[in-house]
Amino acid sequence: xYAFGMTTTPRRSPESAxxxxxxxxxxxxxxxxxxxxxxxxxxxxxxxxxEEAARRERRAALAGxxxxxxNAVGPADETLVAHYAAQLR
Amino acid sequence: xxxxxxxxxxxxxxxxxxxxxxxxxxxxALLVAASAQDADLVVPAAVIAELYRGxxxxxxxxxxxxxRAWLIQDTTRELARVVGKLLDSAGxxxxxxxxxxxxxxxxVAGGGTIVTGDSRDISTIAAGNAALTVVSL
Numbered sequence: 001x002y003a004f005g006m007t008t009t010p011r012r013s014p015e016s017a018x019x020x021x022x023x024x025x026x027x028x029x030x031x032x033x034x035x036x037x038x039x040x041x042x043x044x045x046x047x048x049x050x051e052e053a054a055r056r057e058r059r060a061a062l063a064g065x066x067x068x069x070x071n072a073v074g075p076a077d078e079t080l081v082a083h084y085a086a087q088l089r
Numbered sequence: 090x091x092x093x094x095x096x097x098x099x100x101x102x103x104x105x106x107x108x109x110x111x112x113x114x115x116x117x118a119l120l121v122a123a124s125a126q127d128a129d130l131v132v133p134a135a136v137i138a139e140l141y142r143g144x145x146x147x148x149x150x151x152x153x154x155x156x157r158a159w160l161i162q163d164t165t166r167e168l169a170r171v172v173g174k175l176l177d178s179a180g181x182x183x184x185x186x187x188x189x190x191x192x193x194x195x196x197v198a199g200g201g202t203i204v205t206g207d208s209r210d211i212s213t214i215a216a217g218n219a220a221l222t223v224v225s226l
Contacts (some may be wrong), residue, residue, distance in 0.1 A: 054160075055129065062124055062158035065103075069097055069117045073110060080118030081125075086125055087224045088202045 020046075091128040092198040093158055094117075096191050097139045098206025099100045104140065115226050116217065119204060131198060132159045133168075135190035138160065171196055179214045188214055189193040195221050 025045075038041055071074070101107045102116050123130060140149050162168065171193035176185055192215045195201045201219025205211050208225035215221045 024100065026204065058158050058160060059124075059127070059132065061156055062120065062130065065158055066117070066120055066124060066157045069113070071121070073113050073117060074120050076121040077114050080115060081121045084119045085122035085125065087222060088122055088128060089200070089222045 091126055092195065092201030093128045093130050094122050094162075094191055094195040094198070094201060094203045095130065095132045095136065095204065096205035096211065097136050097187070099147060100136070101206075102226075104145075104149055104158075106148075114215065114225055117224065119224075120171050122130065128202075129160050129198070131144070131201075133162045133190040133194045134164050135187045137161065139187055150225070162190075162197075164190060168193050168197055168203045173216050179216070181214060183209075185210060192218075 020080070036039065066076075099116050100177065102112045137149075137153070164172075170188065170190040172186065175181065175187045175192055175196075179185075181189070188210045191203055191205070191211060195203050195215075196218065200218075201225055202222045203211055203215065203225050204226060206226055208223045212223045215223055
């Protein structure tokens with residue numbers, strides 16, 4: 001495993017360069033081997049973490065919406081859930 | 090992780106005040122299934138443009154601001170290229186631009202499920218793409 005300093009920021013904004021924080025992460029060597037030549041690894045990691053943070057926000061928003069729907073129309077019809085689950089890919 | 094791309098009708102069902110209970114229960118079940126599979130929910134910007142039509146734009150804004158569960162797929166040059174190719178291949182014109190955006194959004198996501206109120210046009214545009222499944226509510 002490789003360890004290196006990583007900068008992260010809670011959100012991207014003009015002032016974010018001055019608000020970045022340093023963290024240390026460990027990465028599998030085969031991944032690092034594939035990223036040889038990457039000009040700014042911190043920027044890449046920052047971008048990927050932004051995507052993950054946004055994904056988690058969307059998950060939380062979906063959980064909130066499902067809660068509202070349950071309050072409005074009752075619990076989900078399990079037969080329908082199974083019907084749609086079988087069709088999702 | 091799977092991707093589910095939404096056409097207008099499922100979102101309209103959620104946003105409209107006067108949606109039928111049976112329609113809401115279908116969308117609810119779909120979202121429960123999507124949540125259980127940790128799916129990414131995507132809506133093309135072109136679909137949101139359709140939602141804004143009519144007199145309830147403010148209600149759409151309020152709803153979208155409150156429920157940020159969807160990743161909005163902008164109409165980028167990359168997406169536009171895919172849309173153009175899809176419509177051309179299907180022999181469709183600009184009137185099917187939104188449907189083209191829905192199918193293209195699923196393609197650029199690497200495949201997935203398209204949820205729509207009327208699968209006929211979407212299925213025609215998506216025809217032959219094995220990475221896509223079209224689900225009609």
